[in-house]
Every structure is written in structure tokens, then in C-alpha cells.
Amino acid sequence: MSACGCDTHGLRPVDEAITALLERVPAAPQVESLPLAQILGRVLAEEVRAPSDVPAWDNSAMDGYALRAADVPAQGGWLPLAGRIAAGDAALEPLPGGHLVRIFTGAPLPPGADTVVPQEVCKVEPERVWVPALDIGANVRRQGEELLAGTxxxxxxxxxxxxxxxxxxxxxxxxxxxxxxxxxGLLSSGDELREPGEELAPGQLYNANRYSLLGVLSSLGLQVTDYGVMADDLAVTRDTLARAAAEQDVVMTSGGVSVGEEDHLKQAVRELGELHLWRLAIQPGKPLAFGEIHGTPWLGLPGNPAAALITALVVARPFLLSAQGCREVVPQPLRLPAGFAWRKRNVRRQYLRARLETVDGELRVCLHPRQGSAMLTSACWADGLALVECNHTLEEGESVEYLPFSSLLN
Known part of the structure; x- marks a missing residue:
């Protein structure tokens, strides 16, 4: 992604913030040996080399007949059938001169054979087969052609x-x-939050962030402990954060990092550790914060649901994957024609909920009409995010950077 390169009015540019977070990534977790069935989504801790050649022997790439190419006349001809080799057979007997053998995909070539003729171009009789002439080595997977031992x-x-x-x-x-x-450790902040299924009093909201962030963290293969909702009280916030920091590798919260009188998270973090970063040049998600609680990294996401989701994917995800031991953590956006015009200059880089649609025969990035930071309906409609750099405008048809959700939710 390109750098903003503009006046952000004291807000930290997104790329700079991601770099700052990555510079404070803690050491990777301990290593364990697991069976293959248990490692989907996990991060490899050691290099893996090929223990032997792949394939381990010359084998047939298709069902057909194995032969010596030199035994076939230039115009094709009949050769006597000398046997049959299936996948799993040893094929130790050499191929008799001037003969061929029936062979199946993956089966080893017998000594002396150098070519396989596909069965569909052959004429078959009980004791002989007519085959066309082929170049030597056709339809053969050579030993080590994919990998050599030690690669x-x-x-x-x-x-x-x-x-x-x-x-x-x-x-x-x-x-x-x-x-x-x-x-x-995942925490939510706000006296107004209630769980789905509960009755809402005036001014109360269902806790959407708890579930969208659980989904993001689970998609990254992380082990999540849900600490529930913290009351809007400094002492309660401080105690809950301290407990989570002592038990987890990273603490993530949503809400409570704005400038309101009831937002106590930043103060609690300052009392327990250090606040490294607050307020990014990103829309939605400006009040994102980052710090440490007794040495444990803390990510403070905004409270608005769309802002929490987008900052989790764009800013928190690279940090979390790097802390998990991953090497490649920042996805590269695609560049595609915009199916929209954007004429509102903004001092923040905008991540607009978008999806790909075919317009006049061309694949274009199209926007949802509602981009509010609290709106998850547009995120459900979208299949990615369109990036408009700070202080930039965009005309329809111009190239725009596009981040598919498929590259962010894994």
C-alpha cells in the first residue's frame, strides 16, 4: 500500500502505525510437535526439506502403455503386449525389447521403458496394441522432477x-x-452493552464486536479467552486488564478508547504500563490505540462495529500474525478500475466497504452506498475494502487499491 504523504493533522498514518506495532512484536510462542491433522492454520516453526526425490521413481502420467520410443516405427505400429503394471506394483522386471506393457497413472515404469502412450490413441487386440510414434519421454513423470532430496x-x-x-x-x-x-484475551467496554437474546433498555446495544472479533481471531488460528464486558469504571477496568495481561500473550479490547468521560481504558493502560500509540489517520477507526500492560501488548480497537472490524483486519491482524511467528503478514492489495467516483478529500485514509462487479464487461470495484462506522450491513454486502488515500479524490474508471476479505480473514 502506498504511503499517505500528506498532512494528517496529528494522526498517525496507517502504514507508519503498522510498522510501529510490528517493531514491538513479542517473541514467538513456544514450539510443539503435532500430527498433520492438527496443524491447519498453525505456523511452521522449522524449515521442512524433501527427505527424498519427488517423484521417487519414473512413473506414468496417465493410463496407457509403457514402451521404448525407439521400438515404434515412424508411422506407428503394432507391438506385442508383455504385461500389466498398476499403481502400487514394484515393476522390477525389465521391459522385453520390442514390447509394451499396460500401465496406469502413477505406476512405476519398468526398466527399459522411456515413454507412455495414452490409451485413447491406441488400438487394442488381445495380444498386441497399435500405437502411434511419440517423442521419447512423453507422458512420463521423471524421478525428482518436482523435488530433489534435500530441497x-x-x-x-x-x-x-x-x-x-x-x-x-x-x-x-x-x-x-x-x-x-x-x-x-478479548474484552468489551461499555455499560450500554448487552448480550444477544437479552431485553434492551433505552440506550442499550447488543454487543456486536464480541462476535465479529471472536470471528476474526478464530480465523487467524488464535486461542481466544473471552473476558466479557468491563463496566465503565476506572478501578474495574484496571483490575480486569491486569488479570487478562497476566494470563494472555496479547490483550484486545473494543470500545473505551475515545475521548469521552466514561472511556477509562487509556488511563488504565497508562497506570499499568505504557501507551505507545493513539489515534490513526484511518476511516473508520481513528481512535485505535496500542500499548503494554505489565509488558503484555494491548490493542484497543474502536467501539463502532464496522470500525472495530476494519481496524482488526487492517491494523491488528499483521501484529497478531507476526506475534504468532508468521513471516508474511501484510497483504498486497489488488489494483482494479473503480466503479465509483470519490470526490471528498479526507485527511484520513479511507477503507470503503466494496465488492467486485462486472460493469459493461469490465470487472470493477463498486461501493456500498452506506459507509457509516457503525454499519455492519455494508460489510456483509461487501467482499473487500477499497482504499482511498488521504487528501485524494478518485474518478470512476481510475485505478483503486482493493483488499479482498479473502486475503484478510485467514
Whole structure:
């Protein structure tokens, strides 16, 4: 993402804030060895190398017939059938000269064979097969063509996806070393918050952030402890934060970091530790804060639901993944034509809820009409975020940076 490069009226630019957070990432959690079935979403703690060649032997890339290419006349011809090799067979017997063998996908080539002819181009009789001429080596997977023994295949710091699990299994790894899940304590702030299902009195709200943030943290593979809602009281806030900081690797809160008289979080953090950062040049989400509570990192997200969700994905996510041991933590946005015009200059970088739509045959980034910081309906409609830099405008059709949710929610 590009730097803002403009006057942010004393607000910390987003990229600068992310860099500041990453500079204070604590040491990665301890390492444990786990079976493959338990490591989806976990972070690899040690480099993995291929223990042997992949494939381990020359094998057939399809169902057909294995032969020596030199035994086939230039115009094609009939060769006698000398046997059958299925996947799992050893194929120890050499191929007799001038013959071919029936072979199946993945089966090893017999000694002497160098080419496989697809079955669909052959004519088959009980004891012989007509085959066309083929270039030597056609339809053969050569030993070591994917990996040679000792080749690095996965680096420490990679998060394990289904494809990494499959690769590890194909190499014969039953267990690997991964970092333990980062422990995150989640708290909500506000006397007005109630749980879904409870009756609301005038002025009360359902606690949406509790569930959207639980979803974000769970999608990152983190171990979450929910400490519930803190009352708007300095002593209660201080005691709850201290307990969470003593029990967790990171503390995350939502609400209570604005400038209201009942917002006690920043003061409690100052009394228990240190406040490193407050107020970003981001919309929505300006009152985001970051500090330490007795040495434990604290992320203070805004209280408005859309602002809490977006700052969790844009600012908190890189910090949390890095603290989990990940190497690549800042996603790269796509650049696509804008399906909208934006003529409102703002001193904050704007993250607009958007999705991709085809307009006049062209894929474009289109906006939801409602972008309020409390509105989650637009986030549910969207499949990503469009970025408009501070003090910039945008005309329809111009290139705009776009962050898909699919790159943020994993």
C-alpha cells in the first residue's frame, strides 16, 4: 500500500502505525510437535526439506502403455503386449525389447521403458496394441522432477493451509514443529452493552464486536479467552486488564478508547504500563490505540462495529500474525478500475466497504452506498475494502487499491 504523504493533522498514518506495532512484536510462542491433522492454520516453526526425490521413481502420467520410443516405427505400429503394471506394483522386471506393457497413472515404469502412450490413441487386440510414434519421454513423470532430496519446500513462518498439509503428507511427514497458538484475551467496554437474546433498555446495544472479533481471531488460528464486558469504571477496568495481561500473550479490547468521560481504558493502560500509540489517520477507526500492560501488548480497537472490524483486519491482524511467528503478514492489495467516483478529500485514509462487479464487461470495484462506522450491513454486502488515500479524490474508471476479505480473514 502506498504511503499517505500528506498532512494528517496529528494522526498517525496507517502504514507508519503498522510498522510501529510490528517493531514491538513479542517473541514467538513456544514450539510443539503435532500430527498433520492438527496443524491447519498453525505456523511452521522449522524449515521442512524433501527427505527424498519427488517423484521417487519414473512413473506414468496417465493410463496407457509403457514402451521404448525407439521400438515404434515412424508411422506407428503394432507391438506385442508383455504385461500389466498398476499403481502400487514394484515393476522390477525389465521391459522385453520390442514390447509394451499396460500401465496406469502413477505406476512405476519398468526398466527399459522411456515413454507412455495414452490409451485413447491406441488400438487394442488381445495380444498386441497399435500405437502411434511419440517423442521419447512423453507422458512420463521423471524421478525428482518436482523435488530433489534435500530441497527446502516449506519455510519457518508459513501458515499451514490444506495444500501444505497435503504436501507434507506426500513427503511422508507425520508430525511437524509448529508454534503454539497465540493466547489472546478479548474484552468489551461499555455499560450500554448487552448480550444477544437479552431485553434492551433505552440506550442499550447488543454487543456486536464480541462476535465479529471472536470471528476474526478464530480465523487467524488464535486461542481466544473471552473476558466479557468491563463496566465503565476506572478501578474495574484496571483490575480486569491486569488479570487478562497476566494470563494472555496479547490483550484486545473494543470500545473505551475515545475521548469521552466514561472511556477509562487509556488511563488504565497508562497506570499499568505504557501507551505507545493513539489515534490513526484511518476511516473508520481513528481512535485505535496500542500499548503494554505489565509488558503484555494491548490493542484497543474502536467501539463502532464496522470500525472495530476494519481496524482488526487492517491494523491488528499483521501484529497478531507476526506475534504468532508468521513471516508474511501484510497483504498486497489488488489494483482494479473503480466503479465509483470519490470526490471528498479526507485527511484520513479511507477503507470503503466494496465488492467486485462486472460493469459493461469490465470487472470493477463498486461501493456500498452506506459507509457509516457503525454499519455492519455494508460489510456483509461487501467482499473487500477499497482504499482511498488521504487528501485524494478518485474518478470512476481510475485505478483503486482493493483488499479482498479473502486475503484478510485467514
Amino acid at each position: 527446502p519446500v516449506l519455510a519457518a513462518g508459513q501458515r499451514m493451509r490444506p495444500q501444505e498439509l497435503g504436501l507434507l503428507a506426500s513427503l511422508g511427514y507425520a508430525r511437524v514443529a509448529v508454534y503454539q497458538s497465540l493466547r489472546v
